[in-house]
Amino acid sequence: MAYSRSQTVCLTGFQGHPVTVEAHIAKGRPALVVTGLPDIALEQSKVRIFSAFTNSGLEWPDTYTVVNLLPASVRKSGSVCDLAIAAAILAAGYTVPRDRLEGTVLLGELGLDGQLQPVRGVLPCLLAAExxxxxxxxxxxxxLAEASLVSRLKCLGANHLSEVVAFLRGEESLSATAPVVPEEPAAELPDMADVVGQETARRGLEVAAAGGHHLFLLGPPGAGKTMLAERLPSILPPLDEAAALETTALHSIAGTLKGTHPRLLRRPPYSAPHHSVTMPAMVGGGTPLRPGAISMAHNGVLFLDECPEARRDVLDALRQPLERGEILISRARSSARFPARIQLVLAANPCPCAASSTESCTCPAPRRHRYLSRLSGPLMDRVDIRIEVAPVPMSAMLSADAVPESSEVIAARVAEARRAARERWSDAEQEWRTNSEVPGPRLRAKPWRLPTSVTKTADWLVETGQLTGRGYDRTLRMAWTLADLAGRDRPDSGDIAEAAGLRVGWLPPS
Incomplete structure (x- = not known):
């Protein structure tokens, strides 16, 4: 029977789904039919594969050939299936042994000359194949270098379809080592030692890093808001193995892995889209669906400067990932989930004229009110820390007496605080990694419930309407972070008071 099958993987959002490629060569008018819900790129593979056969010296089956992509009810997208389709047709025509395809997954796009072109998303595809x-x-x-990050798979690389055919016939071997090209050294992260003054903002940044809390910075141009946000990744701990693999897979799908010999991304990513960013660019989209700026900041920092200038619907799209740590993109014919566990940093000027001081501002009060009210209450209620960043006086900038702490020193405290939180929740048989992930009801129940003598400041803010229920829970989480930074087992009243101060440091107009 002129029938064979091969294995490949297609991406649906962040997830790779194994696909079985069936090929059947039958009598009839010469044609190649591809079934199994292929998209346009896959439908056009017929032309690429035919030309690749011709230019590789391979005989094209001059009969009726059917290719089916299983499961046939799931839509397939992209050109990653080209090599697997070609291999299935070759095996069905007895050009290569069928048993050589057992246990082997094939990924790659074919050029008209038979060259194998690199594809996006190899890492998540191979993780699914594994x-x-x-x-x-x-x-x-x-x-191949990216594929080799999946350590439990034997990964082989080829430049041309004829090399794959020779390998399947047992005539030649394929390379198991990617060509190594000298890479430029990784750029050093900006250091907190560059930030002069701004003690309150520095403290807020450290608390945000230690507990994974979201941060809002309000201040005039030149006060240092962007400078502070850019240095947040430098005090965050390196990514563990699971987080690094997940983050690298996202960047593989987006096609942003740098260099010819990529490695796992160990540093928390930093994404800073312009305030004119569109909805698809922020949340993801396109055909096939690809991650947006939110997911590109997964396990890292998403910074939105001049955030009141952004579209209201784009800002409100942040609410789902802030709560769930993932984003769901739904389209008429497809839907996809992308991880989006981010640390959000928002920055804004106090008014649209962006005056350097309140004395030089010409905006009337209603205009300032309208400007800041572009940040919706539901969004701001999810931001833990609000800090007003004042301009640094010239005396502080020129002073040589006080040397600011470096990122290395602060990062050590942050790492110790995170270790304490991780051990505490691990002992409680929970998988929470940071205090910001702990559900509020758990902190208000035994054995984590704090006495009213400790929480009286936060209780009073709720009674006076300055804290919502969600804000109260977030204040408790910050208090636990402050206790971890100070090396205490439980928060005290001072931690609650400081957390409440960081929380209500600024409130958007209602």
Whole structure:
């Protein structure tokens, strides 16, 4: 029977889904039919594969050939299936042994000359193939370094379809080592030692880093808001193995992995889209669906400068990922989930004229009110820390007496605070990694409930309407972070008071 099958993987959002490629060669008018809900890129693979066969010296089956992509009810997208379709047709035509395709997943786009072109999303595709039981992967040579990040798969690279055919016939071997090209050294992260003054803002940044809390900075131009936000990644702990793999997979899908020999991304990512960013660019979209700026900041920092200038619907799109740590994109014919566990930093000027001081501001009060009220209450209620950033006086900038702490010193305290939180919640048999992830009801129940003598400041703010229920829970989380930074087992009244001060430091107009 002129029938064969091969294995590949297609992406749906962040998840790779194993796909079985069936090929059947039958008598009839010469044609190639592809079924199984292929998108336009896959439908056009017929032309690419035919030309690749011709230019590789391979005989094209001059009969009726059917290719089916299983499961047939799931839409497939992208050109990643080209190599697997070609291999299935070759095996069905007895050009290569069928048993050589067992346990092997094939990824790659074919050029008209038979060259294998690199594809996006190799890392999440191979992780899915590994879970499905594959033991070998054949990928374009330029994707081999990325594929090798999946340590439990034997990954092989090829430059041309003819090389894959020779390998499947047992005539040649494929490279298991990606070509190493000297890389430029990674750029050093901006250091907190550059930030002069701004003690309150520095403290807020440290608390945000230690507990994974969201941050809002309000101040005139030149006060240092952007400078502070850019230095937040420098005091965050490196990503663990699971987070690094997940983050690297997202960047693989987006096609932003740098260099010819990529490694796992160990530093928390930093994403800072312009305030004119569109909805698809922020949340993700396109065909096929790709991650947006929110997901590109997964396990890292998303910074929005001049945030009142952004579109209201774009800002409100942040609410779902801030609560759930993921974003769901739904389209008429497809939907996808992307992880989006971010640390949000918002920055704004006090008024639209962006005056350097209140004395030089010409905006009437209603105009200032309208400007800041572009930040919706539901969004701001999810931001833990609000800080007013005042301009640094010239005396502080020129003073040589006080040397600001470096990122290395602050990062050590942050790492110790995170270790304490992780151990506490681990002992409680919970998977929360930071205090910001702990549900509020758990902190208000035994054994974590704090006595009213400790929480009286936060209780009073709720009674006077300055804190919502969500704000109260977030204040408790910050208090636990402050206690971890100070090396205490439980928060005291001072921690609650400081957390409440960081929380209500600024409130948007109602």
């Amino acid at each position: 879970r499905a039981g594959a033991d070998t992967a054949i990928v374009p040579l330029r994707n």
